[in-house]
Structure formats: C-alpha cells, structure tokens
Amino acid sequence: MSDAPPKVMVVLPTYNESENIGRIVPALFALGIPNLHLLVVDDNSPDGTGAKAEELGRQEGNAGRLAVLHRKKKQGLGPAYIDGFKRALSLGADIIIQMDADFSHQPKYIPHLLTAIQERDLIIGSRYIEGGSVDNSWGLIRKLLSWWANRVYTPGILRAPARDATAGFRAWRRDCLVGMDLDQIKANGYVFQVEMMYVAYRLGYRIGEIPIHFPDRQFGKSKMSGGIALEAALRVLQIKRRHRRLTPAQRRLAPP
Numbered sequence: 001m002s003d004a005p006p007k008v009m010v011v012l013p014t015y016n017e018s019e020n021i022g023r024i025v026p027a028l029f030a031l032g033i034p035n036l037h038l039l040v041v042d043d044n045s046p047d048g049t050g051a052k053a054e055e056l057g058r059q060e061g062n063a064g065r066l067a068v069l070h071r072k073k074k075q076g077l078g079p080a081y082i083d084g085f086k087r088a089l090s091l092g093a094d095i096i097i098q099m100d101a102d103f104s105h106q107p108k109y110i111p112h113l114l115t116a117i118q119e120r121d122l123i124i125g126s127r128y129i130e131g132g133s134v135d136n137s138w139g140l141i142r143k144l145l146s147w148w149a150n151r152v153y154t155p156g157i158l159r160a161p162a163r164d165a166t167a168g169f170r171a172w173r174r175d176c177l178v179g180m181d182l183d184q185i186k187a188n189g190y191v192f193q194v195e196m197m198y199v200a201y202r203l204g205y206r207i208g209e210i211p212i213h214f215p216d217r218q219f220g221k222s223k224m225s226g227g228i229a230l231e232a233a234l235r236v237l238q239i240k241r242r243h244r245r246l247t248p249a250q251r252r253l254a255p256p
C-alpha cells in the first residue's frame with residue numbers, strides 16, 4: 001500500500017447557482033486539502049451554472065481537479081446525487097463529500113468531516129447536536145419543527161442513531177456507497193437524505209456526527225419549501241417499510 005493521501009471528491013449538486021458556483025469552487029480549493037477533487041452535478045440550469053462550472057474547470061490550478069456532470073433537466077436533488085455518487089466511485093474517489101453549493105454548508109467544516117470519517121463509514125454535519133445551530137433568522141416555529149422532525153420524530157420511527165437525518169452535509173467512505181445498492185434509493189428532496197442514512201444504518205455501517213452551524217444562503221433561491229418538508233416527514237414511514245429488512249449480509253462488494 002502506498003501512503004498517497006486518499007482521493008477526496010466533493011459532489012456539488014447545482015440548479016441555478018451561478019452566483020455561488022464562482023465563489024464555492026475557489027473556497028473549496030483554498031482549503032489546501034491534498035488530493036481534493038470537485039464534481040459539479042448540474043441539471044441544465046437555465047442561468048448557465050453548468051457552463052460556468054466548465055469554465056472554472058479549465059482555469060489554471062483547477063484543471064484536472066474539477067469535473068462537471070451535466071444532466072438533461074431538473075429532476076431534484078436525489079437523482080442528481082445518485083448520479084454524482086456513481087460518477088465519483090467510477091472516478092476512484094476514496095472519500096465522497098456531499099454538500100450544497102450555496103454556502104449553507106461551510107467549507108471550513110470539511111477538515112472536521114475528514115477527521116471523523118477515519119473512524120466511521122458515514123459522517124453527518126449535524127445542526128442538532130451540541131455545538132450545532134441554524135441561522136439566527138429562523139423563527140421559533142421553524143426552529144422547533146425542524147428540531148422535532150430530526151431529533152424526535154425521525155429517530156423515533158427509524159431507531160437509527162442520526163440526530164439530523166435530513167442534513168445534506170456529509171462524508172461517505174467509498175466502501176459504504178459501494179455496499180449500498182444506490183438504484184434502490186428512490187426518494188427525493190429531504191427524504192433522500194433520510195433514506196441514504198437509513199439504508200447505511202440497516203447495512204451495519206458506522207454513522208457519526210460532527211456539529212455544524214447552518215447559515216441561510218446569501219445568493220440565489222432555495223428550491224425547497226415548507227410543503228416539501230411536511231411531505232418528507234410523512235415519507236419516513238415509507239422509508240422504514242421499504243428497507244427495514246436489510247441486513248449487513250446484503251452489502252454489495254463491488255459496483256455493478
């Protein structure tokens with residue numbers, strides 16, 4: 001075995017993030033993490049995010065470290081991530097980071113994720129453990145609902161250890177994503193995050209959390225809504241029904 005640093009690939013799904021993409025790419029490379037690569041997964045954003053990402057990938061210093069996966073049309077976060085994860089595996093990533101492109105997931109936490117993943121298979125950047133927090137502008141009701149859904153409701157149903165099951169700032173070990181049958185992940189939006197976590201848990205992978213502060217985006221618009229959040233809560237039961245019989249014996253050993 002060589003001592004080369006693991007290949008870390010950050011998967012960034014984008015839809016109309018033209019104001020953010022030119023900021024997040026340099027912010028990620030500025031971390032100075034050796035062997036860090038980026039994969040932008042763009043759903044043909046009408047604002048030209050995909051072309052902008054291509055341009056960034058041609059810039060000196062970025063060339064060979066930034067790939068863009070173009071999908072034909074907007075199909076939601078879940079399918080974009082599944083495609084992105086498959087591509088990251090085929091590009092030989094050892095550790096896969098998933099994060100929003102809008103700075104709600106702050107690059108400064110990536111070193112914390114990378115340290116924690118050494119002892120686990122999945123690390124979740126959590127808003128609801130000690131040291132974590134959400135944007136100060138969130139009203140009390142919104143804060144309470146999100147806390148309750150993630151901290152009480154979802155763990156109560158799934159009996160899985162994550163205390164921020166809908167959080168989308170995560171690190172995965174390659175073996176864990178290989179072991180999961182990604183074609184069996186059907187959910188979209190916030191439930192996608194819950195489904196991925198639950199399948200990993202059922203397959204016996206070790207899940208850990210690190211605290212993060214989650215500020216609201218400064219540029220661009222959110223693609224989520226209160227309705228999507230409510231739907232997510234109802235679909236947790238479906239996720240349980242679909243995957244509760246999975247056991248570690250059903251881990252896959254190699255990608256198809």
Ligand SMILES: Nc1nc2c(ncn2[C@@H]2O[C@H](COP(=O)(O)OP(=O)(O)O)[C@@H](O)[C@H]2O)c(=O)[nH]1
Nearest residue numbers: 013014015043075076077080100101222223224
């Ligand atoms: N490729 C792709 N990215 C998406 C889609 N929907 C949202 N995103 C991206 O996923 C990330 C999170 O979405 P966002 O709208 O910020 O959700 P919020 O943080 O829950 O408000 C952002 O980087 C979005 O650009 C989609 O349909 N396709």
Ligand SMILES: [Mg+2]
Nearest residue numbers: 100102104217
């Ligand atoms: Mg966001």
